[in-house]
Amino acid sequence: MQGDDVAAVQVPPDDRPGPASHHGARLGGVFDAVSRGEPFATDTHAAMDGQADILEIKDFNLWYGENQAIFKNSFGVPEGKVTALIGPSGCGKSTLLRSVNRMNDLIASVRIAGDMSLSGDSIYALGVDVIELRKRIGMVFQKPNPFPMSIYENVVYSQRIDGVRDKTVLDEVVETSLRGAGLWDEVKDRLGSSALRLSGGQQQRLCIGRAIAGEPEVLLLDEPCSALDPIATGRIEDLIQELKGQYTILIVTHNMQQAQRASDYTAFMYLGRLVEYGPTQDIFVNPHLKETEDYVTGRFG
């Protein structure tokens, strides 16, 4: 493994030292390198090689004005799987997610270097039609953001802006998407009522339905459960499992259990750097780096 030379010694899970002895030097390695501003290589597990990646991120850097938020991230998101981005607050995981469908274009001070590609098509090359790009990528936000219109119109929003008027087509999109989002049985009798009257969890599932209505190649979930109660969270997690395979999902989460339960692969980010990336089981049970282990077991973060 290329990361071994910079990583700290691995400690078996049942043999961890207590938190008191864990500060300072023990955390050295990667974080020290980061704080000194030195470059280091991401510890990408061997299991990630040979995956069919639908989304490829290559040496991606991002600045907010003068402040660099993302440092030379490179990784691939395997098709049809769920990949989780974890890391402490402010580590740039949401920024990275929003870079995939170029939502950061809306912020005037953002500058980028490097590239990403979706199914081989560059995302950041000159002349890319951002609107067409976004239609290939679905996104669900932290806070449910249904539009101020009926449930029906929310789901067919992408079709409406494309000028689709055929009622049978739209009806079908609504039913498939809402069934896909696990909301159909709850709302099928009141599709005409305002989406703003749904509960928070229902609104978030509606947003997922809206995102998959456009049949995107990749689904971006930006902490989709952080504004929801545990029951609604559980439903969304079940939904992610159902959507897996059909859609490629990239999810940002603060919740370790959620990452462990819901994702196939996990990337650990710290201060804009991608630290370790591998199959979720390995990251949580058998991480290569001490820092990753400390984070996923809740010793810092």
Added chain:
Amino acid sequence: MAKDSSQASPALKPGSRRSSLFARGESMVWLTGSTLILCVAMIGGLLALVTVRGAQTFWPQEILRVETIDGGALLGELVKVETYEPEAHVFDAIEDEGEREKARALVAGLDGKSERWFLRTGNRSTENRDGFHWVQDFEVARETRPPWALTIERSEWGRFYGVPKGFLDGEQLTAETPDAAWALFEKHHADAVETGEEAHELEKDGIGAIDARIEAARLRVRAAELDHGTDSPEHAAAQKRAADDEARWSSERARLRKRVDALHTESRRFAFLMTSADGGEHRVGLVDIVRAYPANRVGWWEKVGIYLARWWEFLSEEPREANSEGGVWPAIFGTVILTLIMTLLVVPCGVLGALYLREYAKQGPLVSLVRIAVNNLAGVPSIVFGVFGFGFFCYTIGAGIDDVFFAEQLPHPTFGKGGILWASLTLALLTLPVVIVATEEALSAVPNSMREGSYACGASKWQTIRRIVLPRAMPGIMTGMILAIARGAGEVAPIMLVGAAKMAPSLPVDGSFPFVHPERSFMHLGFHIYDLGFQSPDAKAAEPLVFTTTLLLIGIVVLLNVVAITVRGRLRRQFVEGR
């Protein structure tokens, strides 16, 4: 021991650690509460004054006959009673010595105070221009309510108070008692008025139409002269046609004139023979009577009927007698149309401007400067907008339109003077900042998450604005519209310069081609109030109408606002609350 314990726990000593009055905020509750009461009292007081005074204008009053100690008599309605302290020389004016001493004694018995009554005595004519009289109570010898005294509202010269002596058919006296005369009045009044109206309509529509044709022919001659020169064959042809037209129409015109004159004579056939308070006899033609009633005989329900009829006349008729009589329908129409055109102009302009400022423009010093400039525009005195509208719309744009399209009518301006279109544009300019500011606030209140959701679905900026941002901001935009209406409908100063008229001959929308006349001057309730209160030749008769017109203007603004607020409530439920 007691001393020790109090030292040990000073915090427990009652009152020692109480927070100050100021800290607890009790005083602020009183301050804010009383300020609110003050505001509400001012608004409520104004509304109450306008409502009470405005609503009682049309209530039929009883007629008093006052005989004074010098042998005179007055007949009229009591308008108000004042208490004052008469000075000594007032009594010297009383000729009879015994009466003078009696009056002095009466006033002295009342601590030197006296009452004086303000009577509306009407009966204005070329000789008697004042329809009001003051009477001191010590001058009053006798006070009666004559049962057959009539209040007559005339179409000219205002009210007439008197007792019917008889009824005239031509020169012949056909009734000699008041009740017989009243019976004949009730029988013939409607017919006489109808005949009079027929004559007026024929005069206006028949003869007026002929005059319009002759005028059109004259304008064609002028146009031919302007286009081709005086010696051209076109000019000669137009001249010949105009002469033919005039010859053809003049006989028709004479025939109509004769018919009109006959109708007028017919309508003047019946008349009241009235005795006024001073004993003089007056002929009051039935055609000139708008309404008459025996004020001291009518019962409560009849009074209600007269009250409502007067309100209806006020709302639906044109004004008479320099606006101090009749109705205000043209002013209502002008106000509403002016406000509607203004709204149609200002809302799209303001919303589009605010959209660019908030959604498209790169926020920076330049945009801030524009925003400050717009906000300051709201603080410019409204008369300045009037001057600008007059100079720019009327004299620049209007005169330009006249030069190009209405050259044959010059030197009479068509668009190059005040008119309802220019007034609407001026008011739109005046209220633009209100709409821009309100719309900007509404736009910035749209959650960014909704915009992001729309972009993430692949919507373009304009699609996002049109489908998400604007509907969601609509209630806020409506708020701006409501404020603009409230401000615009009440403005008087600017429209005085750009087209409001004391008396507009015709409405901006009527039956003559092309039906909508944006160049016409118009009447306006706000200007009407100013005119009644300060420009009226019969100010005392107009004073109650000031309140009634104010009540009406407030009512119209409230009505427009209620409609807008209802719509806003629906939009808010739909787009913000999701009900």
